[in-house]
Amino acid sequence: MQQAYTPALQVTPKAKVSKLRELPLAGKVLVRPGDEVRADDAVLSAELPGDLTIVRVADRMGFEPHEVVRGMKAVVGQSVAEGQLLCEIRTFFGFFTSQLLSPSAGTVEFFTSSNAHLGIRHAPVPLFVNAYISGIVSGVEEGKAVTIETDAALVQGIFGVGGERQGVVYALNIGNNEQVTVEHIGRIKDNLEKRIIVGGLSFTADGLAAAAGRGVSAVITGSVDSTVLREFTGREIAVSVTGDEDVPFTLIITEGFGKLPVSERVMNLARHYEGKEASVNGATQVRAGAMRPELIIPLAQSSAQTSSLSEGAEEETRFLRTGARVRIIRVPYFGQFGEITAMPPEPQRIPSGALVRVLDVHLDNGDEVVVPRANVELV
Numbered sequence: 001m002q003q004a005y006t007p008a009l010q011v012t013p014k015a016k017v018s019k020l021r022e023l024p025l026a027g028k029v030l031v032r033p034g035d036e037v038r039a040d041d042a043v044l045s046a047e048l049p050g051d052l053t054i055v056r057v058a059d060r061m062g063f064e065p066h067e068v069v070r071g072m073k074a075v076v077g078q079s080v081a082e083g084q085l086l087c088e089i090r091t092f093f094g095f096f097t098s099q100l101l102s103p104s105a106g107t108v109e110f111f112t113s114s115n116a117h118l119g120i121r122h123a124p125v126p127l128f129v130n131a132y133i134s135g136i137v138s139g140v141e142e143g144k145a146v147t148i149e150t151d152a153a154l155v156q157g158i159f160g161v162g163g164e165r166q167g168v169v170y171a172l173n174i175g176n177n178e179q180v181t182v183e184h185i186g187r188i189k190d191n192l193e194k195r196i197i198v199g200g201l202s203f204t205a206d207g208l209a210a211a212a213g214r215g216v217s218a219v220i221t222g223s224v225d226s227t228v229l230r231e232f233t234g235r236e237i238a239v240s241v242t243g244d245e246d247v248p249f250t251l252i253i254t255e256g257f258g259k260l261p262v263s264e265r266v267m268n269l270a271r272h273y274e275g276k277e278a279s280v281n282g283a284t285q286v287r288a289g290a291m292r293p294e295l296i297i298p299l300a301q302s303s304a305q306t307s308s309l310s311e312g313a314e315e316e317t318r319f320l321r322t323g324a325r326v327r328i329i330r331v332p333y334f335g336q337f338g339e340i341t342a343m344p345p346e347p348q349r350i351p352s353g354a355l356v357r358v359l360d361v362h363l364d365n366g367d368e369v370v371v372p373r374a375n376v377e378l379v
Helices: 057-061 065-071 182-187 205-213 226-233 264-272 303-308 313-317
Strands: 003-005 011-022 042-048 052-056 085-091 096-101 106-112 117-121 125-130 135-141 145-156 159-161 164-171 195-198 218-224 250-257 277-281 294-298 319-321 325-328 337-342 358-363 368-372 376-378
Touching (some): 011 042, 011 125, 011 264, 042 145, 052 057, 057 085, 159 226, 205 226, 218 226, 226 250, 250 277, 325 358
Parallel strands (some): 164 195, 195 218, 218 250
Antiparallel strands (some): 011 145, 042 125, 159 250, 337 358
């Protein structure tokens, strides 16, 4: 059979997933190699330095720096409480007293006698990094990072917003070509709290708002309209790097912008693993070191179910071949789906003048078209 390798977003019932969890500064590793962890378990910890409050003692008290130095009651390295006496100066033969109390609690980090400035470092802020996915600790870099590995069902999206979250997979009982509205969400009687809901052509703005009101962890759908996305995030999104948006849940798009239905492969996987715990991350990076939004469903809790899904499906979908289903990702047939009917081995000249390898595709609307191989992706 004629076939050619092509990169594609992964939608597979079984993949080896490895995640590196890192600290932004030196800290402690809380697990050991071989430990089994759950997604919400803390695996790393550190202490972020607290804020620094600078007290201009001379200015606050109205004295010269050399006068303040003699009256200082706090020294470098000393812990002070909010309201504790920092400086006391007596004037007019001791009849009058000026005092300055600490505006915050912390530790005296510095005092400069030349200008009488005092620095108070607030208490450190504890930082914990969780495992993100349930699995086994496969590697440890002491004081810095751990690696978590698991066998998992995996869905990669083309675009997302929002960061890491955990939840339970919930497949919407809706057609792949239907747009999800507030009415659809309202008709769902099941509890949607902490659910990762999957399905639909796209969501309307009020559909997303309704999902947020029901406490979902994530929405995974086929496509999104730019105006709906802007309303959801509250700002224009730079598609090159996402993931840190302040949104009520993570939103992952599997097909693209506009009106593109979620693929049946994604829905089959969601239905198969409905009710299973999963992790999602909407972070997207399309520059060097590309990062795709993802749904990860660890298989340890449901390994017995994998037999009903083809474990070789992902390898098959990594190759263009006659009979494969594809989506065209360039004009003039952008967004249309079809089936490869032929793969001519020799390059052909296309209207732009370029000499490229092409595919014959039978579109769902009945048209027969010829497109460059680079202009399609597997679905």
